[in-house]
Amino acid sequence: MLKNDLLLRALKGEKTERVPVWMMRQAGRYLPDYLKLKAKYDFFTRVQTPELATQITLQPIDQVGVDAAIIFSDILVIPQAMGMEVLMEEGKGPSLPKVIESQANVDALVTTGVEENLKYVMDALALTKKELNGRVPLIGFAGAPWTLLCYMVEGKGSKTWDKAKQFAYTQPVVAHSLLQKITDITIQYLKAQVKAGADVVQVFDSWAGSLSPADFKMYAQPYLLQIAAALKEDAPVILFPKGTWHALGDLSKSGASGLGIDWCIEPKMARAFTNNSITLQGNFDPAKLLAPIPEIKKAVKEMIDGFGTQRYIANLGHGITPNVPVDHAKAFVDAVKEYGVSE
């Protein structure tokens, strides 16, 4: 059915004739066509209107030539579906006016009717799937429990996630009940995404790297493992706990099909830590897309030399930033596609 199933084969550990490539946040702020829609519709209108979300999701497929589409959405749709107010002020990042402070707050969260509350995501997936018409696989996603707890407790972004950690350290039972609640709803949500058309799902644990290895094992890893195990029969799962090189060994033994890694680890080291036993995804420094194009191409070659061409998905080590010129993003994608072709 799929004309280009490189991503799926890489995740299954099957042979790929070249390395598949996509970019985190590829549907978004660096694309002029996205900026036109951004000027007309506010953030949640773009997220909640399936036609707009689909249009945005498709832009980088045509314009940059990536090997996968990732649905345009946001990790904070889950706290929103659980009954929390989420505000998104342009240029300021998200804010949640009423934060979680107690067991009573956790108990008050809504955990039923996810699929109905987030019907707009499923509609966007179904519409995108149809529009893609088998060109490339479609990726669904969710935020990881620890990362969502961070926002639900802090109420906004933070450098240190002090409040979230203080909450976990002083009320561990409440923290674990919140993490479990998020995990349960995330499993339902991701299963619904697969049913609606997602071929692969990725779990973003963007703030996992703020935790010590011991605390990651306590507050993040168990919930990532639960999600990977629960989705195993539905679709390949990519776990992306940013900054947790120390957990790569443990995570490589999970039910996940792939692990995303950031740029702060050498590819060869990541292979060693995971004992060559799992598909890896990453790990180009997004800031390196600001380098001159020949430098980008050289760095892409070095990256693939390090990872090897099999069980590997080329990607950035975090989301692309708004200041990247489109031709630089395209140079990254092209460099992956050209790798080894002349050899």
Place this chain on the structure above:
Amino acid sequence: MLKNDLLLRALKGEKTERVPVWMMRQAGRYLPDYLKLKAKYDFFTRVQTPELATQITLQPIDQVGVDAAIIFSDILVIPQAMGMEVLMEEGKGPSLPKVIESQANVDALVTTGVEENLKYVMDALALTKKELNGRVPLIGFAGAPWTLLCYMVEGKGSKTWDKAKQFAYTQPVVAHSLLQKITDITIQYLKAQVKAGADVVQVFDSWAGSLSPADFKMYAQPYLLQIAAALKEDAPVILFPKGTWHALGDLSKSGASGLGIDWCIEPKMARAFTNNSITLQGNFDPAKLLAPIPEIKKAVKEMIDGFGTQRYIANLGHGITPNVPVDHAKAFVDAVKEYGVSE
């Protein structure tokens, strides 16, 4: 001369009867007596008035019982002494209105007369040394070249240090000339600090962890090694390139006497990466000081169990934050001092 030379002995690799302890940013924002001075004098008045800097430096010695004093100052005094304007707005962090963009900007930086320009630091060190009267060693410090370049190019703090990286990637020759200029002046500055009374110097590379391992080796490590080599005969040097677990092996072979590490690595792993060949300093998560006191004590014990009691300096993995209660900071220090005493 020194009544308590635990820190110096740990750095020389000599036997210590107990683990020495101090805390990054121990002189500062969590102490009520500091806040009283902060209400009366602006930031640079506090930094540039030797009597005030000395008073602030001494506060944690008496009030928290740490085994070393670190001079109250700021890493941005170097860009300032090089002729750049540095503004410090309370609660907003530093800003440098005119940033470095070109070789001409680098050439225009002042590199002579450091000792005279920063006489207030030397005066503060001399006065603090006198007031300490041999109670504990005195630590001087500087920002690392890469971290100072970050501020000098971005003009303010950043999550991603995009602009600094873009500068390095697009104008590598200019970047290296700036890094070398900062390195040269930093060596002069640290030597002057030792002459003025510093027993140990620490180099803070707070943003080293934003670089990929390859870029760290290109833009940060060579300059850290130069500084460590140049100071070797003057005083023990502690290098603290935050977030660079991947470089611990290389750095352990440098001229430094100690390496600071953050909390995102297990102590045993840090020992393995450095082949047990160098004194390590760290690595308590500052946010864990917000945990209940019994939890702090338990985590301190686990940390020392991991590092062992020799060639080790207990510290945080980054600066203490303003929201830490003083009795929690003291519990951290006490837990280190109590380690093994009942055994």
